[in-house]
Structure formats: C-alpha cells, structure tokens
Amino acid sequence: MAQFQEVLKQSALHPKPAGLVLQYGTSGFRTNAKQLDHIMFRMGLLATLRSKKTKATIGVMVTASHNPEEDNGVKLIDPMGEMVTQDWEEHATQLANADQEDLLTALKNIIEKEAINMSQEANVFVGKDTRSSSASLSQAVLDGVSALGGHSKDYGLVTTPQLHYMVCCQNTQGKYGEATVEGYYTKFCQAFIQLTKNTSNRTDDQKHLCLDGANGIGALKVREMESHLKKELQISLNNDGSKGRLNHQCGADYVKVQQKPPTGIKINPGERCCSFDGDADRIVYYYTDSEGTFHLLDGDKMATLISTFLKELLTQAGLDLKIAVVQTAYANGSSTHYLENTMKVLVRCTKTGVKHLHHVAQEFDVGVYFEANGHGTVLFSKAAEEKIQQLAEDTNVNDKRKKAALLLRNTINVINQTVGDAISDMLLIEAILAIKGMTIQQWDTIYTDLPNRQLKVKVADRRVIDTTDAERRAVTPAGLQEAIDNLVKKYRQARSFVRPSGTEDVVRVYAEADTQESADALAHEVSLAVY
Numbered sequence: 001m002a003q004f005q006e007v008l009k010q011s012a013l014h015p016k017p018a019g020l021v022l023q024y025g026t027s028g029f030r031t032n033a034k035q036l037d038h039i040m041f042r043m044g045l046l047a048t049l050r051s052k053k054t055k056a057t058i059g060v061m062v063t064a065s066h067n068p069e070e071d072n073g074v075k076l077i078d079p080m081g082e083m084v085t086q087d088w089e090e091h092a093t094q095l096a097n098a099d100q101e102d103l104l105t106a107l108k109n110i111i112e113k114e115a116i117n118m119s120q121e122a123n124v125f126v127g128k129d130t131r132s133s134s135a136s137l138s139q140a141v142l143d144g145v146s147a148l149g150g151h152s153k154d155y156g157l158v159t160t161p162q163l164h165y166m167v168c169c170q171n172t173q174g175k176y177g178e179a180t181v182e183g184y185y186t187k188f189c190q191a192f193i194q195l196t197k198n199t200s201n202r203t204d205d206q207k208h209l210c211l212d213g214a215n216g217i218g219a220l221k222v223r224e225m226e227s228h229l230k231k232e233l234q235i236s237l238n239n240d241g242s243k244g245r246l247n248h249q250c251g252a253d254y255v256k257v258q259q260k261p262p263t264g265i266k267i268n269p270g271e272r273c274c275s276f277d278g279d280a281d282r283i284v285y286y287y288t289d290s291e292g293t294f295h296l297l298d299g300d301k302m303a304t305l306i307s308t309f310l311k312e313l314l315t316q317a318g319l320d321l322k323i324a325v326v327q328t329a330y331a332n333g334s335s336t337h338y339l340e341n342t343m344k345v346l347v348r349c350t351k352t353g354v355k356h357l358h359h360v361a362q363e364f365d366v367g368v369y370f371e372a373n374g375h376g377t378v379l380f381s382k383a384a385e386e387k388i389q390q391l392a393e394d395t396n397v398n399d400k401r402k403k404a405a406l407l408l409r410n411t412i413n414v415i416n417q418t419v420g421d422a423i424s425d426m427l428l429i430e431a432i433l434a435i436k437g438m439t440i441q442q443w444d445t446i447y448t449d450l451p452n453r454q455l456k457v458k459v460a461d462r463r464v465i466d467t468t469d470a471e472r473r474a475v476t477p478a479g480l481q482e483a484i485d486n487l488v489k490k491y492r493q494a495r496s497f498v499r500p501s502g503t504e505d506v507v508r509v510y511a512e513a514d515t516q517e518s519a520d521a522l523a524h525e526v527s528l529a530v531y
Ligand code: NG1
Pocket: 026, 027, 330, 352, 353, 354, 371, 373, 375, 500, 501, 502, 503, 504, 508
C-alpha cells in the first residue's frame, strides 16, 4: 500500500538511534529531548491508528512537565480527554522500540491485532509546551500523522489540560465547550465570575493572588486569560518565562519536594501564593506567616477544601449523591483521618499515577481526586450532573436549595473534568475561598499535616520491589515489609512505605510521624532497609 511506502520514506528522516530502548510509562515517554525525534514521529503514526480505531479525534501532547528544560516527552490523549488505555501504552512501547527495518512490521502487527480499518479517516490534535525542543519534536508528530494520511490540527503552545479539553470538546460535538483556546477561557472564566458574583465585599487583598508560572506554558496562558477574569481575580505573575529557566528553582514540584517557596520571589506575610508545574496540570498553594515560616497547602489540602465545599452544597440542595475522595499512599495521614472521621467522607486509596485515581473517581456520583503533589480534579457522573441541572431549573424549590443547585452547576462548569488542570483548579479554589470568605491561613488550619519525608534510593534493580494494597505494603523482597513494620513501631503516629518509581530509576521512600525529626529518622532507616 502506498501509505506504508510513505511511512518508510518519512521514517528515514526520523531514524531511531541504535540500541535505544524506552518505555511508555506513567507519564508517557520522557527523557532527554535529543533522544526523542523518532519517538515523536512514531507517536504520530500511533495516534493516527488510535483515531482510526476509535473513529474519534486523538490528542498528542509534547511536554516533559516538571522535568528540566533539556528533557522532553510525549503523551497520547484518548477521545473523552482521558489518558490512553493500557493496551495502547504497550503498542506505544512496541512501536517506539522497533528497529528501523522492523518498523513496518511493528505497525502492521498493531493494525492486525486491533483489526483497524485503514480506509477509516483519522484526526489528531497536537500541542506543545514552551521547551526549545518542542517545536521540532511536535513537527515530527505531525509528520507521523501525515505519513499515514491522517488529518491533524496543530494547537501550538497550549497547556496539557487545554489539549485534553480540546479533544473532549471535539468528540462531544461542542457539548463540553468550544474546541478553541478562546472557548476554554470563556467556559472556565464565566463560571468563575458567576461563582464569585454574589460574594459580598471582597477586598482587593482577597482578589489578589501571587502566581509562580514555573517559567512555562502556564504563565503564558494565564496572561492570555487575564482579561476574561474582569479583575475578579488579580494575578501578580512571577516566573513568566521572560528571564528564568523552565522549572529551575521554581514550579509546583520544586515547592512541594523542597517544602520552600520558589527562589527569588518576594512573598509578604500571609499573602496567598500558588505555583504551577511546567505544563500546568499541577498546582500547589502556600504562604509564609508573620514569623517567616513556610506553609504548604498541597493536593490533600485542596481535596479537603473542595470535598467539604461540595458536600455542604449537596446537603443544602437536598441531593442524595455519593461523594468520595480518591488519594494515593502519599496522602498525608492527617488528611485521610480528617476526611474519614470529621467530614465523614468516603476515602479510597489507589496506586500512584493519575489514571488510577481518575478510574476510581468515576465510580462515584462526585469523585474528588488529588495526588499529594497537586495533580487532581473532580468528576461528576452523568446522573449527578442531570440531577443538579434539574434542580437548578426547578421553579418549585425553596431559595436555599435553589441557591445551592446554582452554585453546584457553576462549580461543575469551572472544573476541567478531563484531567487535573492548574488553571481550572486555581479558579475553583479561589472561588471557594471567596464564597466561604476564608483566608489561606483559615484553610490551612482545617487540619495539621503530619511531618513527613520523601527520599529517593538508587538500587541495582528497582523491580525487585513488588507492592500490594495500593502500594502501601511490599510483597518482595522477602523480609522487607517486616523490617519496615518493625521500624515504624519505634515511632508515634508513624507510617512508612516504599515503592519503585514509575518515572525515574529509583525506589521512593515515604515516612510520616509525630515530629519532623522522627519522620526524617524513619525515612532514613527505611531507606537503609531497602538496600
Ligand atoms: P513516580 O515516579 O512513579 O513516583 C511521579 C509522581 C506521581 C505522578 C507521576 C507522573 C510522586 C511521589 N510521584 O511518579 O504522583 O505524578 O510522577 O508525573 O509525586
């Protein structure tokens, strides 16, 4: 077939370095940008096949999120804006690692296995972050799509969640919104304005937010969005990419892991601040108090604020909908305790990686999911959305129920349900704080985090560690879990676990306890047990 000849011809322009083996991991392919040209071309091919198979538009995002500027990566987005399925992650790995002369065979294997009708049309949306390597790498994706005769639309510079949104809008014929960047701003900002409309007497201080854009795409997009916010949110933007390097001593990952503010930003005591990561799918909040002590409000604190707000509204609206919070093993023990025992909210724990959380959240009417690192969103079931909509339109309900229903409807509209989204999460949190008339300090005191420590341990082969119970217990190597249990017993309010990272060649150790010294000591002792 002529298309395969074209693939052969084009692939010669995107050759695979001999011996290079890469895997489609929790966040797609991610490594030094110099090794990725052939991967991008091949992901263009694969997205075209996926589009033919699903008869829908597929997304390809070129980004390495919070990694350093010299890295890059690629992720595929499925029709409803969700991560691509496990089977196709395996196809991606197969196709990426095929030697140049075996590429057609690998391609034909997927076509056969998936029984793909090659005369079906294909449509692929492509987006990229601000890395200097992203322009040529996203061109390689586009080359892959056209080599297999697919149509493509290049959105250029967009955040990862914006591309997820575009794919979802396109495949739902505009029901989710308009598949343009303008459509994105209109949808989310209008909902934000509606939510904050009746909050009385917000001072300029309350409307003011200090944002660290990680010198990345999020900063660019917040600038574009600002006029839509009609001064209801006034953002002072730091790390906007004009001077500093992407993710260098700034951004959500730096702030979360280092537990300190981005370097070089002046923060006034009590000022509400937040940081995006390099592709704007994660956000964390923080402030410093009058003594100069740094306070981090991470994904767990956001999940708590959001689920409390939603639960109160559901009660006021008299709607009997099942709400749950989905966390991972990294969630601070205090947050889980508060949600279960004070808020009486159902809490579920899953393996690390947003696709796992997303999946479990779909089981509930309202599923709030967040990783501690600040990646998360809220999912509403179709039935829940319909009930809320009906109540909001019902003329026979009392004012209190009606008001709650209208707030719930606007809350749904301010949330990007396709994936965790720093911009949408920021608007949601800002709206909740405004409605509740709450300061960041008041939000922070809902519960007190247990002191904790995360460490990375280099081992010869991290795969010797196998885990169970949502990664909270080690099954192999023999004796490791027992050793951890014995160490944990030495400390108060302690918990610790180890797991192989899905994105780096390390074993991650997590420990929490009643004091920082204990958490540090426990993490250290457990890391010695891992060797
Ligand atoms: P790994 O490397 O598997 O721990 C990290 C994050 C995840 C997730 C992925 C994808 C931690 C402890 N782990 O996974 O939460 O965000 O990267 O980016 O933060």
